[in-house]
Amino acid sequence: MATSPRDTQLKFEPWNEPGAQPYVQIDRVSKKFGDFVAVDDVSLNIYKKEIFCLLGASGCGKTTLLRMMAGFERPTSGRIFIDGVDMSTLPPYERPVNMMFQSYALFPHMTVEQNVAFGLKQDRIARAEIAKRVADMLELVKLGQFAKRKPHQLSGGQRQRVALARALVKKPKLLLLDEPLAALDKKLREHTQFELINIQETLGVTFIVVTHDQEEAMTLSSRIGVMNHGEIVQVGTPTDIYEYPNSRFVAEFIGSVNMFEGKLVEDEPSYVRIEADDLERPIYVDHGVSSAPGATVWAAIRPEKVLMSREQPAGADNWTRATVQDIAYMGDLSVYLLRLPSGRIVRLTQPNVYRHADERITWDEQVFLHWDPTSPVVVTK
Amino acid sequence: MNLGALKRLGFRGRTLVASVPYLWLVLFFLIPFVIVLKISFSDAQIAMPPYKPLFEWIGDKMVHIKLNFGNYAFLIEDNLYWKAYLNSIYVAGVSTLLCLLIGYPMAYAIARSSTSTRNVLLLLVILPFWTSFLLRVYAWIGLLKNNGLINNALMAIGVIDQPIQMLQTDFAVYVGIVYSYLPFMILPLYANLEKMDLTLLEAAADLGSRPWEAFLKVTLPLSLPGVIAGCLLVFIPAVGEFVIPALLGDPGMLMIGKVLWTEFFNNRDWPVASAVAIALLLFLVIPIMFFQRAQDAESGGGLHR
Amino acid sequence: MSGGRPWFRILSLVLGFAFLYIPIVSLVVFSFNESRLVTVWGGFSTKWYGALAANQQILNAAWLSLKVASITATAAVVLGTLTGMALARFGPFRGRTMLSGLATAPLVMPEVITGLSLLLLFVTMEQLIGWPAGRGMTTIIIAHITFTMAYVTVIVQSRLAQFDESLEEAAQDLGARPAKVFFLVTLPIISPALLSGWLLAFTLSLDDLVVASFVAGPGSSTLPMVVFSKVRLGVSPDINALATILIAVVAIGVAIAGFVMARQQKIRDRDAQMALAANQQMIESMKKG
Numbered sequence: 010m011a012t013s014p015r016d017t018q019l020k021f022e023p024w025n026e027p028g029a030q031p032y033v034q035i036d037r038v039s040k041k042f043g044d045f046v047a048v049d050d051v052s053l054n055i056y057k058k059e060i061f062c063l064l065g066a067s068g069c070g071k072t073t074l075l076r077m078m079a080g081f082e083r084p085t086s087g088r089i090f091i092d093g094v095d096m097s098t099l100p101p102y103e104r105p106v107n108m109m110f111q112s113y114a115l116f117p118h119m120t121v122e123q124n125v126a127f128g129l130k131q132d133r134i135a136r137a138e139i140a141k142r143v144a145d146m147l148e149l150v151k152l153g154q155f156a157k158r159k160p161h162q163l164s165g166g167q168r169q170r171v172a173l174a175r176a177l178v179k180k181p182k183l184l185l186l187d188e189p190l191a192a193l194d195k196k197l198r199e200h201t202q203f204e205l206i207n208i209q210e211t212l213g214v215t216f217i218v219v220t221h222d223q224e225e226a227m228t229l230s231s232r233i234g235v236m237n238h239g240e241i242v243q244v245g246t247p248t249d250i251y252e253y254p255n256s257r258f259v260a261e262f263i264g265s266v267n268m269f270e271g272k273l274v275e276d277e278p279s280y281v282r283i284e285a286d287d288l289e290r291p292i293y294v295d296h297g298v299s300s301a302p303g304a305t306v307w308a309a310i311r312p313e314k315v316l317m318s319r320e321q322p323a324g325a326d327n328w329t330r331a332t333v334q335d336i337a338y339m340g341d342l343s344v345y346l347l348r349l350p351s352g353r354i355v356r357l358t359q360p361n362v363y364r365h366a367d368e369r370i371t372w373d374e375q376v377f378l379h380w381d382p383t384s385p386v387v388v389t390k
Numbered sequence: 391m392n393l394g395a396l397k398r399l400g401f402r403g404r405t406l407v408a409s410v411p412y413l414w415l416v417l418f419f420l421i422p423f424v425i426v427l428k429i430s431f432s433d434a435q436i437a438m439p440p441y442k443p444l445f446e447w448i449g450d451k452m453v454h455i456k457l458n459f460g461n462y463a464f465l466i467e468d469n470l471y472w473k474a475y476l477n478s479i480y481v482a483g484v485s486t487l488l489c490l491l492i493g494y495p496m497a498y499a500i501a502r503s504s505t506s507t508r509n510v511l512l513l514l515v516i517l518p519f520w521t522s523f524l525l526r527v528y529a530w531i532g533l534l535k536n537n538g539l540i541n542n543a544l545m546a547i548g549v550i551d552q553p554i555q556m557l558q559t560d561f562a563v564y565v566g567i568v569y570s571y572l573p574f575m576i577l578p579l580y581a582n583l584e585k586m587d588l589t590l591l592e593a594a595a596d597l598g599s600r601p602w603e604a605f606l607k608v609t610l611p612l613s614l615p616g617v618i619a620g621c622l623l624v625f626i627p628a629v630g631e632f633v634i635p636a637l638l639g640d641p642g643m644l645m646i647g648k649v650l651w652t653e654f655f656n657n658r659d660w661p662v663a664s665a666v667a668i669a670l671l672l673f674l675v676i677p678i679m680f681f682q683r684a685q686d687a688e689s690g691g692g693l694h695r
Numbered sequence: 696m697s698g699g700r701p702w703f704r705i706l707s708l709v710l711g712f713a714f715l716y717i718p719i720v721s722l723v724v725f726s727f728n729e730s731r732l733v734t735v736w737g738g739f740s741t742k743w744y745g746a747l748a749a750n751q752q753i754l755n756a757a758w759l760s761l762k763v764a765s766i767t768a769t770a771a772v773v774l775g776t777l778t779g780m781a782l783a784r785f786g787p788f789r790g791r792t793m794l795s796g797l798a799t800a801p802l803v804m805p806e807v808i809t810g811l812s813l814l815l816l817f818v819t820m821e822q823l824i825g826w827p828a829g830r831g832m833t834t835i836i837i838a839h840i841t842f843t844m845a846y847v848t849v850i851v852q853s854r855l856a857q858f859d860e861s862l863e864e865a866a867q868d869l870g871a872r873p874a875k876v877f878f879l880v881t882l883p884i885i886s887p888a889l890l891s892g893w894l895l896a897f898t899l900s901l902d903d904l905v906v907a908s909f910v911a912g913p914g915s916s917t918l919p920m921v922v923f924s925k926v927r928l929g930v931s932p933d934i935n936a937l938a939t940i941l942i943a944v945v946a947i948g949v950a951i952a953g954f955v956m957a958r959q960q961k962i963r964d965r966d967a968q969m970a971l972a973a974n975q976q977m978i979e980s981m982k983k984g
Contacts, residue, residue, distance in 0.1 A: 081864055101867040114865035118883045127879075128869030151980075155973070162966045164974030179869065200981050403873060408781040408794065411774045411844070415797040418841040422812030425819050492714070495707035502704060509956060511708070513949050518715050520894075520945045522902045524919050525938040528926045529718035532725065535930070537732070539721055572715065623803065630805020632905055637926065650807045654909075664815070667808050678803055685799050685849070 021231060023056035030093075032057040032215055033078070033183060038087030040073050040239075047073040049239035050087070055232075060209055060216040062226040065236035066262075071219045074236075075185050078217065079108045092182055102131070107176040108185040111192070113168045115160040121147070121171050122156045128179045146174045149208060166197050173205075177212060186218045190225050202228045223263050227251070235259050251311075256390045260309040267315065267355050269308045269385075276302045281387065282326065283308055287353040293326035295382040300389050307388050312358040314384040317345070317376045328379035331355060333372050343369070347378060423671070430664035431457040441660045461665035471666065474644040475673070481560070481645065482628035485567040486575075489624050490617065492568065493575035497616075498609075500576075501583035512580070519573040527566055527637050534562050534638070558640045566634035571627075575620040582616025583609075615684065622681040626674055646670055719942060726935035743936040750933065753921055760901050760918040763832060767839040768897040772889055774840065775847025775896075780877070782848070783855035801845035810909030813838045817910060830912030838910045839903060843896035850895070854888035855881075894948075 023029045031054035040048040048070040055061045063071040076082045078089055080101035089096045096104055107128070116124050122143055129139045147153045150170040160168055169189065176184055189205065190198045206229060209216055220226050226233050227247045234244045235258075243255045254260035257268060269292065271285030276298065283292040283306060292308045300306055322328040331347035334354065338361075345357040355378060363369060370376055432441040433456075444455055465471040500511045518526060533539045534556040541553035556562055586609065594604040632647035639645070646666065653663040726744070730737025747753060778798045782791070801809065817827055817834050827833050858881070866876040882889075904919035911917060925931050 079864075079868055081867075101864070102870045102872055106868070108865070108868045110861045110865055112859065112861050114859065114861040116862060116866075116880055116884075127866070127871075131870035131875070158969075159966070161963070162969040162973070164970050164977055166977050167973055175865075175869070196978070197981070404781075404785055404788075407777050408785060408788065408790070411778040411781070411798065411848075412790065412794050414774060414844075415794070415841070418813065418816065418837060419797055419801065422816040425815045426808075426812045429815055492711060495704070496711040499704035499708045510953065513953050514712060515715070517945060517949050518719060520898050520949065521719065521942050522919070522938070524902065524904050524922055524926075525722065525934070525941065526718055528922070528930075528934060528938070529722045531926065532930050532935075533718060533721060569714070569718070572711075626803040627805050630807050632807050633923070647805060647807045650811065651905075654811060660815070663811060667811050670805065671808060674803075674805070678800060679796075681803055682796055682799050685802075686795065 021058070023059070024054070024232065029056060031055060032092060033217070034090040035074070035078075036088045036090065038074070038077060038084045038089060040070075040077060040082060041085045046239050048077070051239070051241050053234060053241060053244065055215065055217065057215055058213050059231045060206070060218065060229050062218045062220060062230040062233045063236055064220060064223065064226040064233050066221055069236040070239035071236050072187060075108075075187060075217065075219045078183070079106055079185055080104050105182040106185060107179055107181040107183075109172050109176045109187065109189055111187040113172040115168055115171055115175075117160055120157050120159055121152060121163070124160070124171055125175045125178050128175065132179070142178055146178045149211070150174045165192055166201065169193065169201070173208070177208070177214065180212075181214065184214050184216050186216060188220055189218060190222070191220070198225070205229060235262060252386065254309065254386060254388060256388050257307055257309075260386065260388060265312050265356055267310045267312065269310070271306060271308060273298065273300055273302050273304045273306050276300065283387070287349055287351045289329045289350060291326050292385055293382050294385050294387055298387045298389070304389070308385040309388060310380055310385045312344070312356045315355065315357040315378055315380050317357060317359065317370055317378060319370070319376060321377050322379040327382060328377055331376055331378045333370060333374045333376065336372060345370075347376070426664045426667050429661055430461055430668050431459065432661045433458050434659045434661050458661070461661050462669070464662060465665055465669060470644065471649065474646045474649045475669070477644045478629050478646040481563060481567070482625050482631070485564055485571070485628055486621050486625040488564065488568045489571055489575040490621060493572055493620065494579060494617070497576045497579035497583055500580055501586070515573055515576050523570055524633060527570060527634055530562065530566055530569065530638060531557060534565070557638060560639065560643065562638035563635050563643065566638045567628050567631060570634065571624045574623045578619040578623060579613065579616040582613050582619075586612055615687070619681070619684050622677060622684065626677050626681065629674065630670060722935050722938040723942060726932060726939040728932060731932060743932040747933045747936045753918070753933075753937065756916050756918040756921040759832065759915060763835050763839060763917065764897045764900040766836050767843055767900040768893045770836075770840045771843040771847050771896040772893050775844040775892060776851050776889060778844065778848040779851025779855060783852045798848045799845055801842040802849065804842070806903070806905035809842055810838070810906040813841070813906065814909040830910055831915040834910045834912070835907050835915065835917065838906050839900040842906065843899050846895050846899065847892035850888050850892045851885065854885050858885065
């Protein structure tokens with residue numbers, strides 16, 4: 010049947026193919042509400058069959074951007090193209106776009122069936138065909154037996170599926186999802202994430218998802234667009250965003266990070282050395298950085314890439330002494346907060362490989378922290 | 391599909407929706423006031439219609455306009471009118487206060503009862519409102535007359551030997567107004583109190599406030615919008631009230647609603663009646679605008695995006 | 696839902712409701728009074744109901760009032776809904792403040808002013824264009840629609856303010872034009888509000904004395920007008936009979952409303968249970984993979 014999501018992710022990179030035409034083109038779109046700039050000169054290319062996530066904190070403009078694609082807001086400037094057609098003047102009921110609302114917006118006076126059939130009825134499709142398509146879609150979202158129920162007779166997770174079915178049954182060119190998993194509880198959320206991906210692959214619809222939940226973005230997307238204050242700060246695959254953030258903001262926004270401010274003391278094409286105030290030893294990074302010597306830069310090291318040992322590491326760079334200050338035991342992993350001689354706290358996560366506590370490093374122990382030269386990411390802004 | 395035409399269609403749809411009621415209201419609500427204003431400047435005459443026209447064409451291009459300010463002068467000079475205005479305002483004001491004093495505790499009690507009781511109580515409050523206003527005022531005639539229910543009951547248990555004159559007094563008018571307008575006070579108050587977050591009172595208690603203090607410092611200020619809405623809903627129409635003073639009050643009681651009616655129906659003096667109406671309107675304009683401001687705020691404004 | 700002194704609350708409720716209902720109860724009781732003296736009990740009798748049924752003037756007036764009220768209520772709901780939609784959904788538009796002001800002013804306008812102004816309008820219109828020819832049912836209906844639509848507007852506007860707009864957006868998103876959205880989604884959902892608006896307009900029209908007195912013509916007396924001219928002269932037990940019938944109708948209506956609301960609550964509770972059970976089912980099926 011279908012390939013595993015991982016395979017698909019490895020092979021699916023239309024943005025890297027030369028000559029590939031974007032399916033959705035957002036061309037320098039801005040939206041102002043009076044003096045307030047909600048969306049600031051955003052340009053994006055999204056390719057067919059992607060799951061593209063707009064990720065950001067509340068108020069960053071992602072929902073406004075989504076609503077402009079749906080047609081509920083008009084851009085103050087700029088244009089939006091879907092499959093080559095300029096959408097700017099089209100009202101929502103004329104666009105080949107469907108949306109799944111955060112509140113699901115199911116019609117309370119209609120059954121599940123009628124809800125899903127609603128869009129098809131507007132297109133004046135024959136009754137028999139409507140019935141068939143609705144039944145097929147309900148099977149796909151596993152709600153076949155609930156067809157005659159009304160929305161308030163369903164659980165939250167089921168309502169979400171109805172909303173999804175209703176939006177997909179029209180085979181739109183683009184499906185917009187507004188915080189699709191926000192209202193679900195944790196267990197359900199994980200399960201639904203994978204289901205969503207499967208449905209998307211089965212139907213081959215292009216998804217644009219808006220979310221503030223990084224986990225959600227990381228799991229669902231083929232690519233993520235991180236937004237801040239109305240601007241797109243970085244676009245990339247989940248790996249790109251996590252391992253290669255282009256700025257302090259992105260590094261700190263996604264997951265946790267240890268950020269060290271320092272000066273570029275050696276700047277070569279194949280490596281750089283950074284002297285940070287908080288660290289006893291310089292940081293040696295195995296790739297070049299586009300910046301001038303003496304410039305202030307930041308080295309970001311993820312907690313899972315920081316390693317602890319009781320013995321002093323070899324080498325002159327990339328290690329420091331530390332004292333264990335706090336340990337949070339999470340079951341599968343432990344989070345350590347360690348104090349450096351400078352007073353700075355560093356965060357470290359480590360899987361609990363050993364069942365028995367005796368082996369593990371404990372409070373107030375003096376340890377050495379070290380990391381691989383490939384681990385730090387240097388950002389200049 | 392022509393995009394321009396589509397846009398226009400959507401726009402036209404909206405214009406249609408808004409303009410139908412708009413035109414109706416302009417024609418049947420606004421323009422009448424203009425006409426009242428015009429006629430207030432006219433003279434009475436024995437004819438149909440019983441007022442002289444304001445404009446008269448003299449020759450080809452000349453218009454003779456007669457504005458009779460005498461009607462307004464009459465209002466000011468004759469004691470009857472400004473006394474009636476002041477009395478109406480006074481009576482309406484006192485009635486509003488009484489309504490508030492009775493209605494607030496009731497609204498509060500209903501808001502604080504359990505959900506099922508609440509619905510029943512609300513239905514009980516609303517029920518009189520749905521029965522005829524006229525008939526309920528009529529009921530008070532039977533209660534307040536000299537050989538009416540109240541007097542008979544009081545005499546039967548020996549509290550009094552002579553009937554107390556209650557009908558055709560100012561007291562009866564107060565009772566009538568408070569009685570009829572009470573639901574108009576209770577409902578907005580209830581709507582406001584029901585929305586109040588009870589945890590605020592718990593927080594006040596937690597911080598050392600006694601129940602009475604919490605009421606004065608938390609509940610009362612928060613219920614102010616409801617109080618204002620209720621008071622305006624009672625006061626403004628009460629100023630111009632006619633039926634209650636006519637049925638329950640002393641025939642000589644000066645209420646502006648009665649005055650207007652008498653001028654119109656008994657004296658057939660349309661111009662003076664119009665002048666009375668305009669003067670009343672001028673006074674009420676400010677409270678009415680106040681009310682509308684409060685209405686707009688309560689109903690969510692509707693102004694968005 | 697506790698704290699404070701319950702005795703105070705209970706007392707205020709008891710006194711308040713006694714105040715509200717004693718007059719109503721007295722009306723009913725004395726409609727069955729044998730004696731003509733309304734407040735002296737002379738024995739049980741239903742003769743006043745008979746007198747009422749034989750009173751042609753009252754019956755004609757009642758019939759007229761019912762007709763007027765039905766037509767008024769229906770038109771008021773249409774106009775009031777249009778206004779409510781415009782005010783709640785159209786955002787700021789030119790003339791909005793004016794519309795809002797015109798639509799809600801009748802709520803507080805003293806009836807003598809409304810009545811006088813409308814009559815003067817009708818007289819002027821008759822002079823200018825010949826319509827309305829004389830005052831009668833038409834003028835009463837127009838007058839009633841004008842002030843009752845204000846109430847419907849307020850009801851509709853506030854209902855729409857609570858209405859989840861994403862439902863309307865979803866309908867548009869699925870391809871329905873604004874008019875269709877209104878009829879397929881908005882209208883069914885706000886229909887209870889429209890019903891209560893209809894009932895309110897009906898009652899207000901049926902009950903109106905002052906405005907009708909101004910704008911009615913000879914031969915078109917409404918029920919309140921007939922009642923008023925009678926009771927000006929003193930109490931009259933057939934009026935008590937009329938009042939009792941009216942109260943009975945209203946009481947039955949309110950009781951029905953109460954039962955309907957209680958039943959709806961039961962249905963809501965049952966549905967919530969169903970949703971909860973559905974949630975359990977879902978979690979089970981998830982565990983199975």
